[in-house]
Amino acid sequence: MTSNNLPYHDTKPQGAADFYFAINATFRFIHACLGRDGWVRYLHELASGYFAPVNEVWRRDGLQAVAPYWRDFYAAEPGAEVDVHDDNQTVTVEVRVCPAIAHLKKHQREIVPYYCEHCYHLNNARAEAAGLCMRLAGGNGRCRQTFSHAADPQDMNTIAEATS
């Protein structure tokens, strides 16, 4: 991990928002070619593979490493409006403006309806790799993501469908 809690550094302070087009298109392609199970497997393997350096820090340092990571993560995402709260038992990420959904809507892109589920599948898998769990409520531009040591099973009905 680098000094600002992200594993990788770019030469510019924030990413290029048009890449959200590619993330949305990637979901659509994998879902169409490999089905829903294939798409979920993609997210789980991305979580355990690509994100392994972050998972390792979370596993080593616990919840205290989770909040600073998300603060730095969203600071590098253009258009994000997010508050991160840490009370030692849970870390709550309040997404007031999801940068991806906002950019896709602004440019009238057809958003895959299951877009917001990716945050649950990906982030819970990353949390589980560190002995934690993550639950999500909301979606379609605003949501709450809660990281803790234990929680009731995720109710998928609490994750909103994304609309264009």
Place this chain on the structure above:
Amino acid sequence: MIGCYDFCGHYDWTFAWLRKQGGADLERAYWQDAIAGDSQRHAADLIKPLGFAGMAKYWEHTLTEEAAGYTITKGENVFRTDMHRCPSRGFLLDNGISFSADYCDHCIGWIGPVMKEAGFVIDHEHNHCGQCWWEMRKAEDPTAPSEPGDLARQADVRLRENWKASPGKLDRFSRSTSVTEKELPPSRRLSRGARSDSR
């Protein structure tokens, strides 16, 4: 959330994952269908009706947004870009990321189909170190690619010392619209026994 700050990192990881699921065919289908036909459809929407002017409009926007070190040379019958510091490949090199077989192939993997649909062909070389050049011409124009310095003058990436020093690393495409049409340098062609490592 999958973010855009480190997009090139998980993009590279995704290429390797797709190839593991369905081989190079699935990886190529991804570049053509998901990137050319969906994500970057605004490129085709500019290039198909506007031709060279559409290319300028698309790449001036996107390369500026990505903070690339590049030059664009506009001729009457050619559109040329020289990439001196590719922000995408540079991100991988700077962070020691290497998941896929040949990350640089993704560019012609999606730009090729866009150009084919719009009636253009591509001459292109990349050195895997964040430098490349592209010349687009109408498919019916038989003109050969420019010699180093002739078109882009001092901005020609082929005049760089590190370009001259890397002939064995160069992948070349001639009047191409497909990643399958790669011409490997002789040394790599012999060792791999195939025209393209993307097949």
